[in-house]
Amino acid sequence: MKTTTIRTDLPREEKRKGAFMILTFFGIMATAGFLAMSIDLGVVAVFKVRMQNVADAAALAAAQEISIALDEISDQISSGNVQGEVQDANSYAQDQARVMAEHVAELNGMFIDPQIDVLFGQRTLDENSGEATITWGVSPFNAVKVIVRKDNPSQTAPDAKVDLFFAKMFDNDQVALRAEAVAYIDSRDLVVVMDFSGSMVYDSLWRSDSIDKLGQQAIDDGLYNIWTDLDSPTYGNMQFDNDWITIPSDSSSSPKVSLTWKKSTVDITTTKQLDYARLYFSDNKYQNFSSLSGQSKTLSGTGSNSGKLIKYAKVRYKENGREYYADFDLFDYDTLKRGLDLNGVNYPYPSGSWNSFISYCLNDSEVNRAGYRYQFGMMNLVHYWLDAQMPYSSTPELWKTRHYPFNAVKSGGSLLCEFLDGLDFGDHLGLVTYDTYHRVESQLVPDGWVSESVDIGATPITDDYSAIDTIQKHKQAAHYYNTTNVGGGLHEAIKLLDEHSRYGSQKTILLMTDGNANTSDNNWSVPSDFSWNAMTDYNGDGVADYTTSDSHKLYTFVRVKQAIDKGYTIHTMSVGANADRDFMKAIAFAGDGIWVDVPGGTTVAAMEEQMLQAFARIAANVPPPKLTHSESP
Template identity: 30%
Template sequence: MSRRTSSTDEEKSCVRTARKRGIIVVLAAALMIVMMAMLAFSIDVGYMYTMQSQLQRSVDAATLAGAGSLINGEDASTDAIHEYLVRNPVGTQWKEYDNQPIADSVTHFMTNYSQGLDISYGDWDSNSQQVIPSTRPPSTVKVQMRYDNMPFFFGHLLGRDSFSISAQSAAAYQPRDIMVVLDLSGSMNDDSEFSAFGKLGVDSVTANQQQIYQDLGSPNYGNMKFTPQWAVAKGPAPQTSEQAQVSAEYQYSTVVVNSDKSFDRVRVRRSDGNTVTYYPSGNSGSFTPGGQVREVWAYSGKNGDGSNQVHYFNFTSRDTFAAALGLDQVSYPYSGNWSAYLDYCMSSSNQNKNAGFRYKFGYQNLIVFWLEQRSLNSQMPDMWKGSAQPITAVKNSVELFVHFIEESQSDDQMGLATYDGPDGESVLESTLTNNYSFITTQANRRQAGHYHNYTNISAGMKEAREELDARARPGAFKMIVLLTDGVANWNNGGYNISAARDAVIHEAHLSADRNYVIVTISLGAGADKDLMQQVADITTGSHFNIPGGQTVQEYAEDLTEVFQKIAAHRPLRLVQ
């Protein structure tokens, strides 16, 4: 009895187990279908998000490229947008462009996808968050791109074969607040002085000096010529027919004496005190006594009592040279007198002597005297009008820089600082402004050594930084353009190269702390290129080096190219 019961129970249990297994198989099959559907769905959804992300990146890249090309016009901007949409394909588009020239790929893109592209230009309105039309050149570009019929992997199983994606982006120029810092140290005249003969050539420098003379109005002082000449001293005019008219041309170790009558004799005292007597035949002679000529006595003509007329020339006196040049009848045009110029021409140790013009006088070395010895505006207030180099190349390039920014009709502001100031520090020539013509005027009316002859670079940097601190706009990109042709050598009221250099680095860090970018320009062989590179690196700026040994024209071309690059490199930002 018990055995039969056990057998029946086992049979019932096996039946129940078999039924459960059948149900699990059915459920597993059903769940697998659901899971496969969910997997297919998740793959397609993930693919959709991936395509959306790729499209957004593509549109962002194209928008930035278009905004960066706005400086060249809307057509150039549109071309850049098309190119970058092609260079950043979405999904399997890369197969359509693979191994094709970019121009052919753009043509294919425009043929197949242009209907989904919309580009608009204008200015960005931060209040409405829209691009609004503008009558001036646009500062903002907006790109909208839509791709339809993007294929699903498994969507057709659910009745959907494709999907659409779209993205939009807007990029605008970020307005800039730019402080230009110019080096007005005395060395910014060096390429117009005699010391530049060896580097730039005698003819080139002389032509520049001639231009400066003309820029100053070609003034006339006495009987001087442009090219320095020996001074010719004249004796008193004859009062009777027996008296002679005598002249003596001073040539340092030689004197050339001429008379309208014959000589009895000529006596010449040289620098060692000895006197040499000559007995020339005729009425002229060139006399070289074996040392520097100091005094001359020419015996020619007769006095009323029949005695020999003696003509005395004292070449130890400035007055003799002033009278020989006619400068005794002409007032010195600026503060001071002619004595300093005469001393400069007679000096035994300066660039005038090295150029071969010692004891020669003319407008050419008068110009160099002003450039070298009287560069301060308080001493020579008209030199800003002259084309001294390289300061004129710098001023012309700044003018072009300002013009380029003005033509772009941007929202940029500019200010101008110079170093050194009257106290060896700096001068704020213009606060930040969009009155660009004022910036140009201020720069053009400054001359090398305008206030001070030394180089306090950190003072100029500080002036620019403090102006940005005080007046820069919160949303503007803040930058400093710093130019120098020399080595920092003035700090805290004195000449100290080491301290001046340290002060420049300190100022660079202060600007970096404020996210002020400094673009540096080192001009010529004498500039501290390493220091300027450090300043640019510290502030994440750029350094441009214009090498020495170039002609003035080459300097001007390089400077113009650099300032154009700075003007054209406008920061961009995605605003949408």
């Protein structure tokens, strides 16, 4: 019998040598797969970052076109069709934004279809929570979405899917990618701080600087406009043009005598025969005129009395051999009121009087400068109201008149409201006014002089632009008081923003004045960390380029620092020939804002145009676009 022997002492490794080869093969394949996947994932990741960067850049560039378009029209805009012009600019910006987004993508080697991949919408903030939402397709547009796609299956298309390298081994050689970004323009909580001081009427008065700048005829014409704004009233026998006064005698018997006073000359008229006259002059000397004849005579001092102001006249005339006398005290208010036919006529406003007005015509230096001293008319009366009785409590109807530079400021304020309404970016507006004191303007109460009613006290920073406009239209120069507390106005604006601004909005102050700070609040002090260098180093060399020892201006800068510390932006506007431009420029620099100068020009029309453009520039100075990858940033 044959026997077969089987060895059982072979090493274990020799028994499994083929299995290791199989495992190695599969291990290599798995490693290669993971390596291919990691490389392709890296490519995809890099590509997605690149696409996102392009989307970000294109969205910001597109949104910037909206800001550029608004800035361009601010130099050309005028009242009349503000909303239409703003909306036209927004539509124009839409087209430019598409072009810009496409251009930026192309420069970075990406493709977008500007008609499909660039979307526009309106971003709004919830007034209470500050939460933002974007409604796409709703204009005016303040948000832009840019989509960068690589999802076209055609390998020759500019937006073709991204090629993969090793994934082709698994029959998956392309991947679709997409990135998008949203850029938006923040809405603002903008507080306008208006100068209500008495100097806001100076360009309508016969001041020497106003006459030098505008010419007296322009001021006279402006006074006529103010008169017509008041519905062309007349009192007694006064018409608009100033004229010499004719005074009838007060005798109850006939015949009568009348005297026209022309400063150093008198015209005497009677229905009978003149006989004699005596003229008394301002130096208490007199001159007799005897053997007069006829029914009228023009008399004035002669010799050493030539050109002297006549203050009293005594006239004698005859009838049937009988002598009659008539006395004319030319500085007696009752006599002058008789000549103006004002006896029994009520003075029209709460403060002032006919006696005060007559005294003004006899003594005021500005009336004398204009050549209208000792004359009477509605022109002088309007000037008296503007100069001596300008507060609302004195002459309430001045709010409806075109007095300057205040009317130019109000016109600019109306344009600002129209601009923001047409822009419709969700900006909210508040109004602070200052003079000797300062306050938030939120109410308008009918009182017999004003029929409109406004109450935004619950939301004094509001998107009800018409309410703000209505309030400011019903104000006048020195509406409350006369002096100029610039720092106080700024302080009030900061308080208003602290208490009523929306979360997430840009806080902005527009501070304006036509003159110089000449009063301050009480009980203020300079903070220990106050530094001129930190605020007014224009050149960046560590040295302040603006400092002042004036306490009222220093107080203003203490409030500027308060706003800076809170992150508030301050724009400034200097108005009129006498404004302190360095002061306002320094405030704007410190507040990271813009300074707009309104020098006033040489005509009222030029002043109006400059003011409108200044307010348009502020309205158009929207915040720089911000970026988000969410539609509810």
